[in-house]
Amino acid sequence: MYAMAGGNLEKELLQQHVGQIEQRARTMDAQLANLEMMLSHWAFDTRFDYSLQDHDFVRDFIRTRDLTSTLLVMQGSNAMIGSVSLYLQGEQPILFDPEYSSLQDERVIGLYDSLLANGNKTTYWTQLAFDPAKPQQRELAFVHPIPGSSLKPFGALVARLDREQVAEALLALAPYDDGDNFLVGADGGLFVSAHGHAADSPFIAALRARISTDDGGTGSFLLDWDGRTYAVTSGQFGRIMDPWMYVSASPITTITAPVVFVSRIILGVSVSALLLGLLLAWLASGRIYSPIKRLMGSLIPHGGQGEAREDEFTLIERHWRDLSRESRELNARLTEQLPYVKESFLHQLLQGYLYAYSEEDLLSRLERYKWDVRNRQFIVLYVQLSGIASLEGKFKQGDEGLVTFASVNIIDETAARYFEQYNAINFHDLGSGLLLILPEGGSFAAKIRSFCEELMQSVNRLLHLNVTVAISRSMMRASDVPRAFEAVKQAASFRNFDDANQVIDMEQSDWEGSPAPTYPFALERELLQALRAGQAADAKTLLGEFQQSLSVAGAKAIDVHQGMLQLLGSVQHAILASGIQPSRLYKGANLYEQLSQIKEPEHACEWFSAKVFEPYLREMETRSNGQTRRLIEQAVLFLQRNYMRDISLDHCADHIGTNPFFLSKSFKQVTGVNFIDYLTGLRVDKAKELLRESELKIQDIAEQVGYQHSYFNRIFKKLEGMTPTRYRMLSRPE
Structure with a gap:
């Protein structure tokens, strides 16, 4: 009878108490998880x-x-x-x-x-x-x-x-006036108590010391403290980057005291008559009802006299259904937010932010997001769109995010017909990624090639854009995915500049093999001279010819892009040489970063004209009036046509109809360099062009640019840091 009326009842009460706490802890955990997903979505x-x-x-x-x-x-x-x-x-x-x-x-x-x-x-x-x-x-x-x-x-x-809402949520775990409910972080730095206890209070310290002796810190046990017995339940909250532990300690002395009293009576009157036994059974039944009464008090915390006559189990069932409904609603919200969380995780994986995770950790995270990754191989595809500038008004600059969103939808619909496990990632810059998770050991090259062909046809038909698809090598480890993504992204930049659509398979094609195009130094020099002379229309025309020269047949997109970056550096150097600080002229803007983000060649030319040329020309216009500028333009034109002759400042001044002093002062003001330095730079630039592109002797080149042989060697070495012969050898391909 003791085992039935005492020990079993005590276990049942403890199990019910633990079950309630765990259920409410899951509800609180779901609320915190919803908060995390909401803030991550907004971020x-x-x-x-x-x-x-x-x-x-x-x-x-x-x-x-x-x-x-x-x-x-x-x-x-x-x-x-x-x-x-x-x-x-x-x-x-x-x-x-x-x-x-x-x-x-x-x-x-x-x-x-x-x-x-x-x-x-x-x-x-x-x-x-x-x-x-x-x-x-x-x-x-x-x-x-x-x-x-x-x-x-x-x-x-x-x-x-x-703070009040957190305290109420913790109190809901076990709403007793005595004891405590608290949260503590894995490192001990985070501590929240429902009753306001400090982290170093004796009662809290005793609880944490007892829990630390258990493996994992989860479970339930009884703790004797200060003459009272507490039912302690602890568990884990899987928070981002830092798991938490919740602990609920509730006094059960008032619950177990009747059981102890009944057991003592049973042991004292075990030989009594049946009537006394029936009486004791009646007393015991009253005590057995006390846990249900306490449970009813938890379900109806404010008394609820009107509900007291309702069947207790009906009331418990109704509350259980309410909790189940709330749980289903939370699960539905979690399911709704799961795609955003998955996309956020893939962004971090592809861009290498999860480098500290082990292979097993990455596989566990992927499995948590409902992917089957055991005994699988991984392949990464990078899709780059181009040709948005040639659509004549259908899309304009700034619509890259909208176009990329549409292309990702096409990728999703097409991939669904070819693969079981995949996920598309939107990078919002005309680029997108596709992670494929395929069975281990099989060859899927033909299927992936068919997918690429259908994808390119769909994008060509619906968006009227060109498509470049780079396919990575197959990987057996999830930790290799970031490196594969960087490789395919780099491979996509090596697409042929003049191809409409292209598939770059890193398992098969030699995508780095073709030689880089020759850099158009002569066009660069003419463009810089037009800028110094303030000839905006000529500079814009030469810029288009410069880009066309880079975009020869077989040129790679990265070669054209690097050529435009090199031109930007030369323009900034010319601006600095003219006495203008580029950082002040462009108000601290990072021009290299802006140019690097432009994917379309037409947009690059428009950007050069609007963001680089126009501010400089406006600044030069404010530094000199129109008549003086036209005079200096005549002088520059005279030098460009007669640099190979023996000309001087006086000779040039006579030619344009002014005095040498005014010419020298105005030349420096308009072009940023003095007369002699400009003439010397013009002659040396022409000599470098002849050294690169002709087989003339050094003496003949010196005469063609207006120098004697011995003086030409000295001035060339002074400006370039090497002799003409050495320059010719280094400028020729091996």
């Missing part, structure tokens, strides 16, 4: 991209109002969120909380900067005192750097949880 939203960096929010009040509204929407999307803030680094740090404010307090700036200097953690939970004046009020917060896929973020979204 990848285009509202929080690189356009926020160094943005003038005071002038752009519409953008400021939009960000404030977005933060308020995020704040209201989850009951546990107290506030959502946006912090932006820069010369003047900015905080939206949710209203715009410019930070001046170095303590606050240092606190938010520390959120972006958290090692390799891309998203994580922390507990900080966000008000320096109240260091004791530490708040639980979830931090996600922005932009979401950036290796060097410049800001962060910070979701700070409402």
Whole structure:
């Protein structure tokens, strides 16, 4: 009877208590997971991209109002969120909380900067005192750097949880006045208590010491403390980057005391008559009902006298159905957000942000996202679109994101007809990726080739764009995927510049094999001379001829791109030589980065004219009047036609009808270099061209550019750092 009335009842009560706590802990875990997915989704939203960096929010009040509204929407999307803030680094740090404010307090700036200097953690939970004046009020917060896929973020979204809501959620685990419910991080730095206990209080320290002796820190046990017995349940929350442990300690002395009392009566009157036994059985039945009464008190926390007559099990069933419905709703929301989380994970995998993960960790993460990766091979495809500038108005510059989105939809629909496991990734810059997970040991080259052909036909027909597809080598390890992605992305840049569609298979084709085209030095020199003379129309025409010279038959896209970058460097050098600082002229803009992001050759020429030539020509126009410029243009033209003769400053001044002093001063003012240096540079440039492209003797070349042989050698070595013979040898192909 003792085993039935005492031991079994005690076990049943403990099991019910543990079951309730675990169910409510799963509900709380799902709420926190929903918060993480929501903030991660927003961090990848285009509202929080690189356009926020160094943005003038005071002038752009519409953008400021939009960000404030977005933060308020995020704040209201989850009951546990107290506030959502946006912090932006820069010369003047900015905080939206949710209203715009410019930070001046170095303590606050240092606190938010520390959120972006958290090692390799891309998203994580922390507990900080966000008000320096109240260091004791530490708040639980979830931090996600922005932009979401950036290796060097410049800001962060910070979701700070409402302390009262967190306390209520913890109290829901076990709503008793005594004991405690708390959360603790894996490293011990994060601690939240429902009853306000400190992390180093004796009761909390005793609980954590007892839990640390168990493997994994999960399970349930009884703890005797200060004359009372507590039922302790602990488990894990799988938080991003830092798992948490929840602990619930509830007193069960009041529950087990009746059982002990009944057992003592049974042992004391075991020889009593049947009537006494029936009486004791009646008393025991009353005590057995006490756990159900306590459970009813948990389900109806405010008394509920009107519901007291309802059948207890009917009431328990109704509450169970409510909890089940909430669980299904949370699972549905998780399923809805899963594609965004998967895409975020693949972005991080392809771009190498998960380099610290082991192979087994990566496979486990992939399996968690419902991929079958055991005994599989991986292949990465990179799809690059081109030809958007030639569509005559259907798409314009700035529509790259829209075009890429449409192409990713086409890739998804086409891949569904060929492969069982795949995932397309949108890079929003006319480029997209496709990760294939295929059975191990098979050859899929023909199927992948057929897929590429159908994809190119669909894109040609629907979007009227050209397609380049680069296919990686097969890999057996998930950790090799980032290197394969970089390889196919580089291979795509080696596409033939004049091909409409192209498939680059790294298993078969020699995509680096063809020689690079010859750099058009002569056109570069003529273009720079036109810029110095302020001839905008000639400079634009020469720019088109320069690009056409790079785009010869068989040229690679990367060769054309590198040639345009080399031209940009030469133009900046010419601007610097003319006495103008490029950094001030272009207001600190990174021209190389802007040019590197342009995929279309027509857009590159338009960018050169608008962003490079026009500011320089406007600056030169302000430095000299029109009459003086026309005079210097005549002088430059005279030098270009007669550089091979014995000409001087006086001779040139006589030719254009002015005095030598005015010519010397105006020449320096308009071109940025003095008369002699310009003539010397003109002669040396022509000599270099003859050294590269002709077989004339050094003496004959010297005479053709207006120098004697001995002086020509000295001046050439002074300017180029080598003799003409050495220059000719180095400029010729092997």
